[in-house]
Amino acid sequence: MSTALAVYALCVVVLFLKMFGVSCYQGYYRLRFVAFTNQEDAAVFKRAAQAAERPEVIRAARVWANDLENIPAFFALCGLAIALDAPTMLSAWLSIVFTLARVLHTLAYLAGVQPWRTVCYGIGVLVLVGFCTIVTVRVVNSFVSWNSLAADL
Amino acid sequence: MSTALAVYALCVVVLFLKMFGVSCYQGYYRLRFVAFTNQEDAAVFKRAAQAAERPEVIRAARVWANDLENIPAFFALCGLAIALDAPTMLSAWLSIVFTLARVLHTLAYLAGVQPWRTVCYGIGVLVLVGFCTIVTVRVVNSFVSWNSLAADL
Amino acid sequence: MSTALAVYALCVVVLFLKMFGVSCYQGYYRLRFVAFTNQEDAAVFKRAAQAAERPEVIRAARVWANDLENIPAFFALCGLAIALDAPTMLSAWLSIVFTLARVLHTLAYLAGVQPWRTVCYGIGVLVLVGFCTIVTVRVVNSFVSWNSLAADL
Numbered sequence: 001m002s003t004a005l006a007v008y009a010l011c012v013v014v015l016f017l018k019m020f021g022v023s024c025y026q027g028y029y030r031l032r033f034v035a036f037t038n039q040e041d042a043a044v045f046k047r048a049a050q051a052a053e054r055p056e057v058i059r060a061a062r063v064w065a066n067d068l069e070n071i072p073a074f075f076a077l078c079g080l081a082i083a084l085d086a087p088t089m090l091s092a093w094l095s096i097v098f099t100l101a102r103v104l105h106t107l108a109y110l111a112g113v114q115p116w117r118t119v120c121y122g123i124g125v126l127v128l129v130g131f132c133t134i135v136t137v138r139v140v141n142s143f144v145s146w147n148s149l150a151a152d153l
Numbered sequence: 154m155s156t157a158l159a160v161y162a163l164c165v166v167v168l169f170l171k172m173f174g175v176s177c178y179q180g181y182y183r184l185r186f187v188a189f190t191n192q193e194d195a196a197v198f199k200r201a202a203q204a205a206e207r208p209e210v211i212r213a214a215r216v217w218a219n220d221l222e223n224i225p226a227f228f229a230l231c232g233l234a235i236a237l238d239a240p241t242m243l244s245a246w247l248s249i250v251f252t253l254a255r256v257l258h259t260l261a262y263l264a265g266v267q268p269w270r271t272v273c274y275g276i277g278v279l280v281l282v283g284f285c286t287i288v289t290v291r292v293v294n295s296f297v298s299w300n301s302l303a304a305d306l
Numbered sequence: 307m308s309t310a311l312a313v314y315a316l317c318v319v320v321l322f323l324k325m326f327g328v329s330c331y332q333g334y335y336r337l338r339f340v341a342f343t344n345q346e347d348a349a350v351f352k353r354a355a356q357a358a359e360r361p362e363v364i365r366a367a368r369v370w371a372n373d374l375e376n377i378p379a380f381f382a383l384c385g386l387a388i389a390l391d392a393p394t395m396l397s398a399w400l401s402i403v404f405t406l407a408r409v410l411h412t413l414a415y416l417a418g419v420q421p422w423r424t425v426c427y428g429i430g431v432l433v434l435v436g437f438c439t440i441v442t443v444r445v446v447n448s449f450v451s452w453n454s455l456a457a458d459l
Binding site (some may be wrong): 173 | 371375379382385389418419420423434440447448
């Protein structure tokens with residue numbers, strides 16, 4: 001197992017647990033204020049359904065939306081970088097920076113702290129652009145080496 | 154091809170078709186009631202755009218939201234478990250349980266049946282936490298065996 | 307590196323950059339009209355938070371929602387087709403068609419041009435169903451060849 005694969009695997013685990021934490025946060029506020037928008041959920045507590053979610057739940061839904069715009073792309077791009085034998089320490093460090101940035105992004109979003117939320121978002125995007133560069137370079141290099149190999153023959 | 158990879162591949166296919174089924178469900182209700190929120194869609198049927206989606210479409214959008222919070226994580230975590238040579242029958246059975254739980258979750262959500270929807274959601278999350286454990290154990294074991302190998306030399 | 311893997315890797319990069327472009331489009335309209343729904347974002351510009359997003363931002367959010375219903379499934383299904391040694395040119399061409407269809411879908415959605423948006427969506431779904439077929443055939447074939455091998459022994 002390469003260091004990059006080991007670090008990537010642990011980062012995927014941490015990111016999943018972080019996202020699950022946001023779901024727990026939403027569930028906590030729904031239960032604490034017994035505020036459900038689905039009729040069948042409210043009925044369990046013998047309440048009427050709410051027209052809208054609690055503000056904390058809405059804010060956490062925005063965390064989820066931002067996560068879904070970034071984290072599945074990380075799953076794919078970092079996985080590809082490893083499959084394409086990108087430099088292992090580079091992939092490992094980028095994975096760690098991305099994971100830290102996304103954890104801090106969630107904390108900053110839930111706390112409503114700017115500009116730190118935008119800084120964390122920006123770091124995550126920079127890492128993803130970095131992985132795009134790595135993947136593109138690996139693909140281009142492999143075609144160049146094939147062509148020079150063919151020219152040598 | 155390992156049994157785990159074959160089962161995982163078929164589960165990904167089933168989960169995609171299930172999610173596509175939810176899109177078809179949304180399209181069916183939009184077409185049946187000729188209710189579209191995009192102006193250009195309503196114009197095709199010479200209608201005015203609706204201010205809000207139909208309740209069935211909103212409910213199905215919540216199914217989609219819940220799917221997106223769980224299914225891409227399954228794609229990544231089960232794929233990693235297989236890449237890290239986790240016990241093949243364990244990965245295969247967890248994949249099958251996850252897939253069944255998510256199919257039943259969708260049916261329970263669309264029918265508004267509680268507590269079954271929450272039970273199915275919970276089973277899916279438990280499987281994902283199981284995959285997190287498997288992946289972490291594989292990574293930790295590989296480092297321990299490297300270290301003991303280095304100590305032996 | 308197989309041609310299918312190289313093409314898939316570049317398609318993942320293009321799809322990520324396309325999705326990031328949609329985020330930039332949203333950010334541009336929020337900044338241009340200084341219209342933010344989060345209080346802490348509006349406060350940076352000494353404005354009050356808006357009750358609702360700008361129409362351009364809402365439209366782009368629908369692009370994002372449709373992307374998230376299709377693109378992570380492509381990441382998983384095409385990755386599986388390659389891992390299962392599906393015919394390499396078939397995977398490569400399907401990846402290219404999917405990527406083009408999703409880029410054009412975004413442009414058609416932002417411009418509000420029908421029926422081209424639905425045509426592009428439909429092409430993307432057909433490619434995903436194609437990958438489902440490829441993956442299923444590969445899994446079934448591998449079990450059939452194991453069984454015939456076992457029968458020969």
